[in-house]
Amino acid sequence: MFNSALARTAAPRTQLTLIAALVGSGVTLTGVVGCPSVGAALASASSAVFPAALPLVAPRQREPGPPRPPAMPRPSSPPPAPRLIPGRADGVVPDGVTVFDTELPAVANLNPGLLRALRQAARDAAKEDVTFFVNSGWRSPKYQNQLLQEAVTNYGSAKEAARWVATPETSPHVSGDAADIGPPKAAAWLSEHGARYGLCQIYRNEPWHYELRPKASASGCPPMYADPTQDPRVR
Ligand SMILES: [Zn+2]
Structure with a gap:
């Protein structure tokens, strides 16, 4: 009885200890933690620390794409023309x-x-x-x-x-x-x-x-x- 009660109370503590260790080591928690609600909350919190673990929620403009072409001069600021007027x-x-x-x-x-x-x-x-x-x-x-x-x-x-x-x-x-x-x-x-x-x-x-x-x-x-x-x- 005593051992059984201890086991029931110890189980969550062991689980939390494991979660803390995983967070500390940077491992993605989604799907690892048995409780979906706790896992989601911790995953959300960990995304701030490990954003690379959640690529699907990253802003689209930050997704890697093809190399950008070199910046072109803006029409309002053309490159200086060679000096043509005699001095x-x-x-x-x-x-x-x-x-x-x-x-x-x-x-x-x-x-x-x-x-x-x-x-x-x-x-x-x-x-x-x-x-x-x-x-x-x-x-x-x-x-x-x-x-x-x-x-x-x-x-x-x-x-x-x-x-x-x-x-x-x-x-x-x-x-x-x-x-x-x-x-x-x-x-x-x-x-x-x-x-x-x-x-x-x-x-x-x-x-x-x-x-x-x-x-x-x-x-x-x-x-x-x-x-x-x-x-x-x-x-
Ligand atoms: Zn002359």
């Missing part, structure tokens, strides 16, 4: 640049003989209160091409644009052999005194465009071309 490194000149501003590629990349003559002329012109500004000097092929395309647009045809802007292959600006000097007062000073320094206007339609003609200091500047289309160098 100072291409010879673009900001306002107020003189022949002494050698930190700018447009000035620094000019033919040294041309730059030397321009500086000497600028020093002498300054004594007469005339300041030379470089409106354009050396240009990269990219910059020259942009100017040519703009001229085609502005003048309406490639033929008319050629009267004003040479190609990257033929432009004396790209080779560093030409500078456009302003304002008109400075260009007028060069028209009168430039030959003394070997500085000559080359095209009749471009009173600002000067190149070096070393013989001019002795024999004067050569006759001008009406416009660049008459220049055999740019044909």
Whole structure:
């Protein structure tokens, strides 16, 4: 009797001891525990500790699936485009640049003989209160091409644009052999005194465009071309 009563009271304790051991070891309890209600409760509690034991109740979006494709850029944030607009490194000149501003590629990349003559002329012109500004000097092929395309647009045809802007292959600006000097007062000073320094206007339609003609200091500047289309160098 005593033993029988002890056995009845000991049985549940033994079962609970077993359950505790199983929980502690991480074993899934559903179906192991004899009492369905106790097993379900413990299984529910254990799911928080061992979620992998209940894959069917996991959210669908967490189920393993095929590999996802790499994330595509959002339409609102396209990748940065390569720089297409010429800058100072291409010879673009900001306002107020003189022949002494050698930190700018447009000035620094000019033919040294041309730059030397321009500086000497600028020093002498300054004594007469005339300041030379470089409106354009050396240009990269990219910059020259942009100017040519703009001229085609502005003048309406490639033929008319050629009267004003040479190609990257033929432009004396790209080779560093030409500078456009302003304002008109400075260009007028060069028209009168430039030959003394070997500085000559080359095209009749471009009173600002000067190149070096070393013989001019002795024999004067050569006759001008009406416009660049008459220049055999740019044909
Ligand atoms: Zn020019």
